[in-house]
Amino acid sequence: MSKVNLKQEESLSIKFNHQMSAGEQRTIDLFFYLPKEMGIASNTLNEEEYYHFGVVGRRSYYSHGLHLPLVQSRFVSLKNRSLEEFRLYLNLFAYQFAVAIETDAKELRQLTAPEEFYPALNDLSDVVIQLLKKFRRNEPKEEKWRSYFAHADNYLSWFCEQQLLKTLSQRPRSSGFSDIKDKVIQLCRAEHHYREEERKYNSSRTHHDANRISNKMLLLRRLIQQGVVLKEELKVLGVGLKKMVTGFATGLVMIVVSALIIKAHGVFNGLTISLIISLSVIYAFREIFKEDIRNALWRKIQRGRPRWSRILRDTSTQTIVARQLVWLEFMRKQDIPETITEIMKHRHRQNKVESEVLHYRVNTRVTPKDFSAGYSEIQEQVNFSLVPFARHLERGKAKIYSETDGKVSNESVERRYQVNLVLKVKDGKHQAEYARFKVTMNRSSIVEITESKLPDNIAALT
Template sequence: MSKVNIKQEESLSIKFTHQMKVGDHRRLDLYFFLPKEMGINPQSLDEEEYYHAAIAGRRSYYSSGLHLPLVQGRFISQKKRTVEEFRLYLNLFAYQFAVAIETDSKELAQVEDVEQFYPSLKDLSEIVTQLLKKFRRNEPSDPKWKHYFENADNYLSWFCEQRLLKLMSHAPRSSDYSEVVEEVINLCRSENGYRDSKNYNSSQTQSDPNRISNKMLLLRRLIQQGVVLKEEQKRLGVGLKKMTTGIATAFVMLVVSSLIIKAQGIFSGLTMALVFTLAVIYGFREIFKEDIRNALWRVIQKGRPRWSRILRDTTSQAMIAKQHVWIDFVKSKDLPEEIDEILKRRHSQNKLDADILHYGINSRIASKDFLAGYSTIQEQVNFSLAPFARYLERGKAKIYKEADGKISSDSVERRYQINLVLSLQEGRKPPQFARYKITMNRSTIVDISQSEMPDGIEAIGFEHDEEGASPSA
């Protein structure tokens, strides 16, 4: 699989996913080239607000494929496992199972072609059935372990049923695939009956959507325990920003004091003219103090990371990774030479002036203290493009055509194309690059396509899958 994967997550969001191993040092930069006509720039979009409101990430232990230690028997016998070890491996299996089904169902929800949707739905339901059977074959008999298994089993059964029902509720209509529809519905009924037979949920909980939803959210948090890494994020440059404010204030006061002394020399005594002059001076001080501070801060902050993040194992509290995060608007002259070369190869009609939003993340992975038996963590980061969409124009144009003397018209939507360039540097190796074209309108992402790299530019390559097939269906 590719070292970095970019996919559409929902109607107006994209997700990048990558894995990092023990001891890795990786710098990943994403450059969003936003055409000027979109109206998205430093004046209309605050980078930090966008970071907190529209960028969400999760970092967790990862194993390629769903043949995890729980299923494959990494331990020779259950007697050699502790309760804590069993719970950790159980949670890792359940968590990746849920993420895989969630990812595949979201991808399938974007498919509108009937002939592609229903065969894919059938494949997904078969995979769900197989994995649930595989999972349940490893049900422990020991009561002290059985409770953890039942929590995970309850959640996975409910979650798979919900994802399939959601797909069916938005499925394209077709009478040619009634058998597939019936199979999926039977699977959902079977899982519902299975939970009833196990008495996983009380009748009051099942009959109340709020109670069942909240219970499943709790179970989801329980299976994430020990798998999803704890994040400690710290804002950088707080002291430096205070110092910048002090310098700006001192500079403004120096100028203001000079003007006041000069005004007192011009006007003898306390007169209305002096009072008015002092009021004007203090008014300009309040106006320009903020501007000077912001200008000075932009110069000092340029190129500096905004946040630091420490990732810890939730069980042992051991530090797993350190990260630095950047988000800022950059100028074309500050781009790496390779990106300039990539953009030069665009078609002439795509060479539009653009504002460039940069997101960067630098990760240093610890060389020890991973969960026993695992050497990889996975990072998934979602970017919502909804804040971009609100600046876009709605389609108002019409295309006219004539046929047999009759004139008809079709409404057309206004589409915009965002160029996304990725830069990946691992350790001291030369950087690798990838370019994507994101076509979107005001309501959805229409298409994401990857472009080839020009000669002389190293494309982001593939990494060897050491543990087996991907969990994604």
């Protein structure tokens, strides 16, 4: 398994995720090569706005396992632990169970061929049945622990049912595979009966009201995340420096304005209409150029500097788990690292088009202290929405004509664009590793993501 995984998440988003242990340091760089014909550049896409609305991250504790976030032996041994330890382990199990099912269901919904979709759906339902049975087999007998278990059990039952029903609603149409569809429907009915009739987790008023049940499950999800998802403290860097740049730009403009005012007084004797008009023009130009000069100075000074810092804390102990620095900017051609340029030179000739380069970097330092409650790693998942990119794209208007037996027919074709994405990963003082991906997209979705071969003299990501 690669140390950093990149894949499609939704129809117009991609995600990378990775895990880190205590004491590790890692820098991840993503270089988005956006063809100029897409019309995306610093004047059409604000990096700061894109970061806040298009880049969504999730950082939590992580434990290895095949779908099962914690090995069964560790979960069984919870009876020998304190109430707080039980709650933390239970939350980690339930949270990563939910994340695993959600991830598998998203990948499944991207399959369009019935021959691939339905067998994968059958496998997913088997995994859900197996994990729910293992989870419920370890229900605690102590009354003080059972409320925590009930919250997690209620949410997992509802969430699995929702993911399966959502997947069924988006299934490819096929006259076959009715046995698999019936099996999944029976599983969903069984979970609904388990929650509402056997355990009576939710009142009749709640489970018959979509708003009430949705809000209750959001609350249960937040309770499950307690102690697992890390608390984030994001800080914008360079606020004081930006104020200094604003002051300097204003002072620079005022020097020029003052000189022009003095000259205008020398040209026009006394207070005349001509002097008033001249002063009005001078002050108008001051307002226009002050912003331009400030923005130009700020972009030059900010280039290459981190934009944000982030502190990750354990929500239970409030101790610092990791620190991060984040960069996001459009890069000039001369600022692109030589290795990245060399990788991009190995494209096919027809793909060598002029591009704007959007660079994202995150540098993470994990605290050398052991994590609480026996956790071994933290996981970061970052989603990049390509919706802001797609807004600039043209809709396909072309048609392809063909002739058969003297009859001419046409077929509308979509306009596709290819975004090259270079991934760079550097662990501590080790040699950097690279990977290149081709993201083919249109205005409505990502068509495919393929990994490209690197030059022989460049270390590939392992």
